[in-house]
Amino acid sequence: MSRVVVCTWGTSGGAEELLTLARGVAAGLEATLGWVVLGPAPHDVTAIASRQDVPVVDHIEHEKLQSFGGDVAVAALADYVRQHDFRVLLVPQTFDARLLAPRLAARIDAGVVMNGLGVVVEGGALAVTASAYGGDTRVVYTLAGEGRFVIGVATSALAAEPAPNPATAVTRHCAVDLAAVEERVQVVTRSEQTGPRIEEADVLVAGGRGLGEKANYRLVEELAEALGGMAAASRPIVDEGWAEPARQVGLTGKITRPTLYIAAGISGASQHMVGCAAAKTLVAINRDPEAAIFRYARYGIVGDCLEILPALTRAVKG
Amino acid sequence: MSLRIVVCAKEVLDPDAVNNYALEGRLVIGDDGKSLTQSSIPRLMNAYDEQAIEAALRVREAGVPCTIAVVSVGEGQDILKHAASLGIDEPVAIHADAASLDHHGVARLLAAFVRSRGGADLVLCGRQASDDDQGVVPALVAEHLGLPVVTIARSVDVTAAGDGFAVRVVRVTPDGDETVAVPAPVVVTISNELGQARYPTMAGRMAARKKKVAVVTPAELGVAPEALRPRITLAKQFVPTVKGACEMIGGGADEAAAALLARLRAENVLR
Ligand SMILES: Cc1cc2nc3c(=O)[nH]c(=O)nc-3n(C[C@H](O)[C@H](O)[C@H](O)COP(=O)(O)OP(=O)(O)OC[C@H]3O[C@@H](n4cnc5c(N)ncnc54)[C@H](O)[C@@H]3O)c2cc1C
Ligand SMILES: Nc1ncnc2c1ncn2[C@@H]1O[C@H](COP(=O)(O)O)[C@@H](O)[C@H]1O
Numbered sequence: 268m269s270r271v272v273v274c275t276w277g278t279s280g281g282a283e284e285l286l287t288l289a290r291g292v293a294a295g296l297e298a299t300l301g302w303v304v305l306g307p308a309p310h311d312v313t314a315i316a317s318r319q320d321v322p323v324v325d326h327i328e329h330e331k332l333q334s335f336g337g338d339v340a341v342a343a344l345a346d347y348v349r350q351h352d353f354r355v356l357l358v359p360q361t362f363d364a365r366l367l368a369p370r371l372a373a374r375i376d377a378g379v380v381m382n383g384l385g386v387v388v389e390g391g392a393l394a395v396t397a398s399a400y401g402g403d404t405r406v407v408y409t410l411a412g413e414g415r416f417v418i419g420v421a422t423s424a425l426a427a428e429p430a431p432n433p434a435t436a437v438t439r440h441c442a443v444d445l446a447a448v449e450e451r452v453q454v455v456t457r458s459e460q461t462g463p464r465i466e467e468a469d470v471l472v473a474g475g476r477g478l479g480e481k482a483n484y485r486l487v488e489e490l491a492e493a494l495g496g497m498a499a500a501s502r503p504i505v506d507e508g509w510a511e512p513a514r515q516v517g518l519t520g521k522i523t524r525p526t527l528y529i530a531a532g533i534s535g536a537s538q539h540m541v542g543c544a545a546a547k548t549l550v551a552i553n554r555d556p557e558a559a560i561f562r563y564a565r566y567g568i569v570g571d572c573l574e575i576l577p578a579l580t581r582a583v584k585g
Numbered sequence: 586m587s588l589r590i591v592v593c594a595k596e597v598l599d600p601d602a603v604n605n606y607a608l609e610g611r612l613v614i615g616d617d618g619k620s621l622t623q624s625s626i627p628r629l630m631n632a633y634d635e636q637a638i639e640a641a642l643r644v645r646e647a648g649v650p651c652t653i654a655v656v657s658v659g660e661g662q663d664i665l666k667h668a669a670s671l672g673i674d675e676p677v678a679i680h681a682d683a684a685s686l687d688h689h690g691v692a693r694l695l696a697a698f699v700r701s702r703g704g705a706d707l708v709l710c711g712r713q714a715s716d717d718d719q720g721v722v723p724a725l726v727a728e729h730l731g732l733p734v735v736t737i738a739r740s741v742d743v744t745a746a747g748d749g750f751a752v753r754v755v756r757v758t759p760d761g762d763e764t765v766a767v768p769a770p771v772v773v774t775i776s777n778e779l780g781q782a783r784y785p786t787m788a789g790r791m792a793a794r795k796k797k798v799a800v801v802t803p804a805e806l807g808v809a810p811e812a813l814r815p816r817i818t819l820a821k822q823f824v825p826t827v828k829g830a831c832e833m834i835g836g837g838a839d840e841a842a843a844a845l846l847a848r849l850r851a852e853n854v855l856r
Contacts, residue, residue, distance in 0.1 A: 338733065362759050366736050369721035373728030378689065378816040381719050394820065399717050400600060403607040404614075404621070406717070407821040414816060451733040451767055455753070458761035466759070470855075494855070502777075512778065513761070518718070519777060521759070527854050536604050548854045550845065551831070559608040562829040566848060568841045569833065578838035582846050 269298040269354035272325075274344065276305035277335070281359035281422025286319040288386060288425055289357050295388025298354055301325065303347060303441075305340060306332040316436035318429045324438045325351065329445055335363075336450035341370045346443040348375050353415060355393065357386070360419040368419045377415035380408050384421060401518045402537030423522060423545050463497060464521075465514060470496025471525045473516055473543070474504060477532020477553065477572055481509040486576040487531060493583040499523065499543075501533050516542035529579075531572040535560030552576070587650040588743060588750055588769070590641045591705040593695050593722070594634035594668060596661035600715040602626040612824045619822045630664040632782075633711025637775040638671055639782040640741045641709055649743050649750075654705075656698050658691045659683035662798050670785035670793035677799045679806070687815035688717075692725030694813070697806040699730060706750055706769040712737050712776045720774070727772035735765055739778035743769070 271293035275282045286302060293300040302316055303325040309315075316324045327347055331339045344367075348356075356371075358364045360381060372379035382397040384405070393410040395418055410416050465471055472494065474487035484504070491498040500510035502517060516523055518538040528546035532553065533539060540563055543549065551564035552572045561567045568575055598621060606612040606623055615622035638655060645651040654675040655668040660683065665676035679694050686694075699705050708727070713720030720736075727734035735754045739762070742753040750769040755762050757778050785793070803813060834841045834848075849855040 365720055366724055366734065369724035370728055370734070372721075373689075373692070373725045378687075379721050379725075380817060381721055397718075399822070400598075400603050400607075400621075401715065401718060403603055403612060403824070404822050405825050406819055407823075409818050409820045411816055411818060416816075452735055452771075453766045455764040455766050457763045460761040506777070512757070519712075527849065534608060537607060538604070548849065548852070550849075559610075561831045561833075562827040564829075564831045566845055567831045567833045568845065569835075570838060570841065574838040575842060578842035579845070582839070582842040 269296060270301050270352070271296060271298045271355045271357070272301040272303055272353045274303045274305065274356055274358045276340070276363075277307075278309065281425070282309070283315050283319060283427040284422045284425035285357055285359050285420055286315070286321060287427050288420065290319060290430060292355060292357070292386050292388060292393070296354060301351075301353070303327065305343060306335060308438075313436050313438065317433050320430035320432055320434045321436055322434045324436055325441045326438050327441050327443055329443060331445045331448065334450075336452065337366055337370065338450050338452070339445060339448050340367055341374055342445055342448040343443045344371050345374045346445070347441055350441065356415070356417045358417065358419050359422045364419055368417050372417040375415065377417050378410055379417045379419075380410070381419035382421060383418050384424060386418060386420065398541070400537070402541045423524060460513060465497050465499050465516065465523055466521050468497040468523065468525055470494045470527045471499045471516075471523055471543070471546075472496060472529045472531065473499035473501065473533060474510070474531050474572075475501035475533030476503050478504065478509070479573065481507070483573060484509045486573065486580075490529070490576050490580045490583070493580045494527075496525070496527070501539050518542065530560055530564075531576055533560055534558055535563060586745075586748070587652055588644065588707060589702070589705045590644065590651050590653045590707045590709060591699055591702070592634065592637045592641050592653065592655045592668075592673070592709045593726070594638070594655050594657045594664055595631045595711070595714050596628050596657065596659055596664045597631045597714055597716040599627045599629050600632070607824070614822055614824065619819055621822070628661060628663070630667055631711050631714050633713065633715070633775055633777065635782040636777065636779045637709040637711055638668055638673060640738070640775050640779055641673070641707075642671065642783070644707070644741060644743050647742065649745070654702070656695065658686070658694050665798045666793055667785070669796040669798070670789045671783065672789055672792075675799065676796065677801060680800050680802050681813070685815065686813060687817040688719055688721050689725060689817070690813040690815060692722050692729060693808055694803060694806060695722070695726045696729035697808045698801070699726070701806050704770060707741075707743065707752065708732070708770070708772040709741070710772065710774045712774045723772050723774045730770075730772070732770050732772050733767055734772040734774070735767060736774045737776045738773050739776060741773055741775075
């Protein structure tokens with residue numbers, strides 16, 4: 268029987284959501300559902316697997332996986348696949364996954380699709396819905412033939428649902444041969460980002476080109492501080508040097524999930540919205556009543572952000 | 586000994602123009618259900634690929650003798666003319682119907698091209714194509730060539746090392762910058778943090794007029810049609826609908842600010 272396998276590592280998150288999606292794919296393909304964990308497993312791995320009706324969790328541990336270089340990870344997975352074949356391998360689309368998934372696919376001659384938002388089986392064939400043009404459009408790819416496929420899935424929009432019939436999961440330790448693998452790319456320095464990150468912030472105030480000039484970014488920072496949150500930014504103002512790169516939200520910046528996201532002077536381009544659409548409540552401040560950002564917002568204020576940001580800061584400080 | 590650089594460049598629809606249509610809610614998919622039809626959307630070089638060329642030119646300007654080839658799979662030759670005007674040595678079109686290829690086919694052709702040259706020391710790509718956003722071709726090319734790959738670079742430095750070259754790349758990661766060292770040959774993908782790509786000079790444009798774009802076919806690269814049969818096909822493209830449910834808050838700045846805070850507090854979004 269063929270297998271649909273979810274592959275995770277580290278604290279990539281989204282495992283349970285992806286397992287729920289994979290369960291549907293496995294049912295459609297009349298395949299069994301598997302989960303392979305590379306390196307240290309999350310503490311609640313057995314509980315999640317049981318809830319999601321995954322009978323066996325494959326665990327790949329190897330001392331060379333400690334530092335998690337690309338060469339080692341790809342070799343480990345390729346060796347695992349040689350021993351335990353699959354039809355579809357689903358990975359949560361993290362920064363590392365964007366590199367690992369296509370490398371593994373090429374190594375084992377599988378097809379690869381990234382940016383998946385949904386995967387369904389239609390008439391025995393796999394169809395992946397993915398975002399394109401930075402989110403301006405969606406595309407549906409058909410994956411033809413009997414071959415293997417590796418699919419990267421953005422898990423932030425997925426929901427986890429327990430299986431109707433939970434399993435009692437067991438862990439199977441899978442040995443892989445990494446004797447011949449040496450990491451070709453050596454890390455020389457790594458700037459450990461210290462302090463809080465916008466990815467984890469509960470409240471974000473983001474500024475865009477509508478701020479007009481660099482000095483006005485202070486208004487964003489002041490409101491963020493008053494709210495106990497963090498300041499964020501659209502890409503053009505990061506490119507201009509008004510805000511630090513670590514503040515950038517969007518397709519080529521950070522994917523955030525705050526409770527509250529206040530966007531000031533941001534037009535609402537899809538490349539930006541990719542990074543904040545998961546906010547629970549989105550507030551838009553824009554002087555153009557037709558601005559696209561209002562389509563995504565829960566609350567909107569039409570007006571000059573240079574007046575409204577300070578007004579909000581005053582009101583918060585009350 | 587000179588460093589052989591190959592830059593892979595793709596022609597895409599201008600993402601800013603696509604964006605503008607999307608922002609106005611006027612983006613339309615054609616009758617085929619797959620392609621964007623607005624004829625006024627220009628085609629140009631993927632911006633990250635332009636920055637990959639920029640990275641190559643900076644290596645040359647840093648004093649490393651280089652030959653720079655820019656290769657594109659597809660029909661469009663305008664982007665290669667543009668590349669030529671920037672002062673690269675060799676623009677090459679791999680003539681294939683890009684619409685009938687998947688990423689695996691494109692990567693096979695690019696790898697075959699590099700092999701046909703007896704290899705390259707540095708293969709530079711964009712981090713992703715702004716049309717499909719897949720970002721898979723560079724890793725596929727690297728695996729086909731058996732090379733390491735370093736993604737999302739903000740800078741690429743090359744120095745001579747023994748009878749080869751050593752490459753240092755600063756990568757932009759979610760945790761901040763990471764500097765890595767890798768011996769050539771290597772595939773590197775370039776991100777926008779590299780900075781603005783240069784514009785062609787007048788002299789560059791003149792020189793480019795005389796430069797011919799070399800055209801090669803898959804057969805000449807020894808790639809059989811079967812190897813290019815797509816596994817992944819685009820079945821459909823559509824514009825997602827955003828269901829707007831925005832409540833507009835009016836009044837002067839202070840009034841609106843107070844009203845907004847009251848609502849956020851009532852909904853427990855803020856305490
Ligand atoms: C491949 C690719 C990747 C990208 N990645 C990202 C990304 O990761 N993140 C990102 O943000 N962008 C990204 N972009 C850019 C994106 O397409 C938009 O260009 C960008 O998000 C626009 O930023 P903005 O809204 O700040 O500026 P603009 O689009 O210029 O919008 C400014 C807005 O401010 C309003 N405004 C002006 N003055 C005022 C005022 N005084 N008060 C109130 N409102 C005012 C205007 O009405 C307008 O709506 C990417 C683009 C591409 C092609
Ligand atoms: N048709 C093509 N011709 C040349 N290079 C390409 C082509 N398609 C993709 N690439 C390269 O691969 C990168 C990533 O593309 P993609 O995987 O399509 O997102 C691009 O930035 C280019 O450098």
